[in-house]
Amino acid sequence: MIDTNITIDSLAEAISGKIIGAQNFRSPNGFTGIFNILKDSTEGDIVIRHWIDEKGIKIASTKNVACIITEDPRGNSVDMAIDLKIPLIVVEKIEEANAVALNWTIKSFAPNSKRVVISGTNGKSTTSHMVYHILKSTGANTLTNTDSKSEFNTLIDPMVPKLISEHVVSNGKELEYLVIEASEVQGWLGKLMHDHAFLMTKSVDPDIAVVTNVAIDHIGLVSSIEEVFNETSGVAKAIRKGVLVLNNDDKKVVFMANFADDDVKTFYFSMNDCIDAKKSNDNIDQYNCLYYDRKEESIIYDSKSILTIDELPFNSDHFIQNTLAAISVCLSLKIEISDIITGVKSYKSLKRRFRKINQSPLIIDDFAHNPEGIKATINAVTKLSKGDLKILCAIRGSRGKELNKINAEALGNVLSSINNDNKENLSNKIELILTSSADVVDEANFVEEFEENIFFDVLNGKNIKYTHYKNLYDSLEIVYNSSNVNDLILLIGAQGMDPAEELLKSIADEDTF
Numbered sequence: 001m002i003d004t005n006i007t008i009d010s011l012a013e014a015i016s017g018k019i020i021g022a023q024n025f026r027s028p029n030g031f032t033g034i035f036n037i038l039k040d041s042t043e044g045d046i047v048i049r050h051w052i053d054e055k056g057i058k059i060a061s062t063k064n065v066a067c068i069i070t071e072d073p074r075g076n077s078v079d080m081a082i083d084l085k086i087p088l089i090v091v092e093k094i095e096e097a098n099a100v101a102l103n104w105t106i107k108s109f110a111p112n113s114k115r116v117v118i119s120g121t122n123g124k125s126t127t128s129h130m131v132y133h134i135l136k137s138t139g140a141n142t143l144t145n146t147d148s149k150s151e152f153n154t155l156i157d158p159m160v161p162k163l164i165s166e167h168v169v170s171n172g173k174e175l176e177y178l179v180i181e182a183s184e185v186q187g188w189l190g191k192l193m194h195d196h197a198f199l200m201t202k203s204v205d206p207d208i209a210v211v212t213n214v215a216i217d218h219i220g221l222v223s224s225i226e227e228v229f230n231e232t233s234g235v236a237k238a239i240r241k242g243v244l245v246l247n248n249d250d251k252k253v254v255f256m257a258n259f260a261d262d263d264v265k266t267f268y269f270s271m272n273d274c275i276d277a278k279k280s281n282d283n284i285d286q287y288n289c290l291y292y293d294r295k296e297e298s299i300i301y302d303s304k305s306i307l308t309i310d311e312l313p314f315n316s317d318h319f320i321q322n323t324l325a326a327i328s329v330c331l332s333l334k335i336e337i338s339d340i341i342t343g344v345k346s347y348k349s350l351k352r353r354f355r356k357i358n359q360s361p362l363i364i365d366d367f368a369h370n371p372e373g374i375k376a377t378i379n380a381v382t383k384l385s386k387g388d389l390k391i392l393c394a395i396r397g398s399r400g401k402e403l404n405k406i407n408a409e410a411l412g413n414v415l416s417s418i419n420n421d422n423k424e425n426l427s428n429k430i431e432l433i434l435t436s437s438a439d440v441v442d443e444a445n446f447v448e449e450f451e452e453n454i455f456f457d458v459l460n461g462k463n464i465k466y467t468h469y470k471n472l473y474d475s476l477e478i479v480y481n482s483s484n485v486n487d488l489i490l491l492i493g494a495q496g497m498d499p500a501e502e503l504l505k506s507i508a509d510e511d512t513f
Contacts, residue, residue, distance in 0.1 A: 006031055006104065008067060008087060011046075015097040017069065017089040021081040025066040032066070033108055034165050035101040035158040041065050048101060048158040050094050054080045061086050069097045095155035095186075095193045103203040105161035109168040110175040116329055117201045119182040119235045120212030120247070121228065122372050123322045124153075127212060128181040129350050130326035134343030135177045138335065143167045144179040146350070153181040155193070155200055177333075180204050184214075184232040198234025207242035208332050209235050212325055214252040215372040223402075225252075236260050243267050243332040245325065248289070254281060267332050269324035271317065274300075290328050292320050299324065306337055313347050316380030318373075319354055354380070357501050358508070360485040361387075365501060369396065369494035370403075371410035377492055378414045387486030388429045390479050391415075392500075394437050394472065394493025395455050397447035404451045408458035415464055432459075432466040433479055437496030439471040440503075445495040476500060477507050 012019050025031050025044075032044035038056055041047050043064040049056065051072035057080045060068050067087040071094040081088040091097050106115070118128045125146050132144035145152040145160050152159045160180065168175055182204075186196040201209060214229050229252050236244055236256035244260045247253045248268040257266050267288045268274075268281070274289035290301045298305035299320075309315045312323060323344060330340045349355045352367040354377065362384065368377040374393075381389065393411060396404055415430060434455065436447035452468070459466055469475035479489055491500050 017091040022087040098155040099203040115206045117206040118210040121215040123212040126322040127325040137343040140176040142177040201238035209239040210245040318376040361483040361487040368492040385488040394496030397445040412462035434468040435475040437472040
């Protein structure tokens with residue numbers, strides 16, 4: 001990493017880059033301290049961009065940026081940078097440049113902040129957002145990079161350092177807490193960014209690091225659960241102080257304690273009694289374990305109930321698990337339990353994170369887009385449904401055969417399990433509706449015919465009945481208009497389901513949403 005007194009030479013050295021063109025920052029007053037994207041950059045900013053062409057060089061020159069960092073200079077961009085006397089630093093890995101930018105920004109704009117990194121296959125967004133809410137509700141100046149689309153949790157671009165610097169400059173106050181969601185597996189143009197979670201965690205230098213779980217996802221970037229484990233365990237390998245918070249119900253996550261430095265303490269959360277958990281994990285005691293007591297329907301810490309299920313905003317298993325993770329972070333930060341309780345009780349979920357968007361019929365919208373998420377979300381809503389359950393699932397587009405196959409298998413398996421468990425109670429139906437969302441997705445998320453067919457083949461093989469609609473609007477209109485007030489509609493999927501809430505507003509009476 002680099003000193004806060006940055007020069008173009010020290011920057012190039014830190015990111016193993018080669019300076020082309022001018023050998024000094026171009027802007028008259030040097031570097032402003034802001035790492036930025038090209039679109040939003042102003043004079044003196046450093047622009048980091050995965051690729052850049054002649055047009056981008058011209059725009060940067062017009063804005064009089066300090067310099068440009070890129071992995072992929074295209075066309076005649078190098079010659080143009082030389083002609084326009086704008087320094088261009090070419091690197092082998094853009095993620096390393098963004099990691100340096102993130103570390104430098106934290107040292108410069110939030111040096112005294114307490115920092116949290118949260119990663120894992122499922123639950124990291126909700127956990128990050130809840131930690132942020134709890135800390136902010138105490139009155140502390142808090143920032144998180146978490147958003148409903150999980151677009152700012154990577155080292156693909158300098159969005160996280162940009163968010164930090166802009167927040168501090170506009171707020172004018174010292175940042176007390178920084179809550180960073182980090183993608184456990186990340187890639188660009190189908191290529192895995194090796195050690196992404198490690199790089200991002202190391203650059204943040206957190207006081208608390210969290211791993212929620214390890215499950216198969218990002219097919220195409222990784223091909224096995226072992227690869228997901230190797231990438232995600234970078235969080236445990238990178239933390240150098242404070243507390244590592246781990247999901248004790250996931251053996252792969254528990255094993256990550258072996259990777260942490262000796263100075264790092266561990267804290268565990270579990271959906272099972274800590275006394276039982278201690279039988280398989282000698283590191284657990286009553287002070288470093290938070291768990292959910294199913295019999296008492298309470299969250300337990302230090303042998304005492306701190307929250308009952310009736311006090312939680314949602315009571316599905318996966319939401320309770322996310323809540324346990326968030327509370328574990330806050331306990332590790334020494335936040336007063338009374339403040340934690342207040343924060344949890346007032347929490348409202350992120351958009352598309354098991355969010356209730358209508359009451360009659362009850363409509364729940366969730367980002368479930370991988371096998372674990374699909375199973376957890378469907379199992380959760382079966383406990384809430386008073387009438388028929390209608391599941392509307394968006395097939396993932398441009399993700400290939402394998403991902404859609406395992407998603408369809410998860411969907412088929414959970415529905416088969418529910419049907420088998422409820423053979424004696426056939427009064428309420430479960431209806432599955434699929435959509436390709438052809439009317440709302442862009443080219444990068446368009447569902448190909450072979451992706452539809454693999455989904456259909458898997459469900460047909462499991463004797464799961466379904467209806468398929470090409471367009472999201474048509475599927476929503478039919479499902480909504482055919483539902484009774486006691487029915488429950490579950491919307492699941494990634495980009496293909498993102499516009500659903502807005503579309504429903506045009507289908508239903510505006511007053512109901």
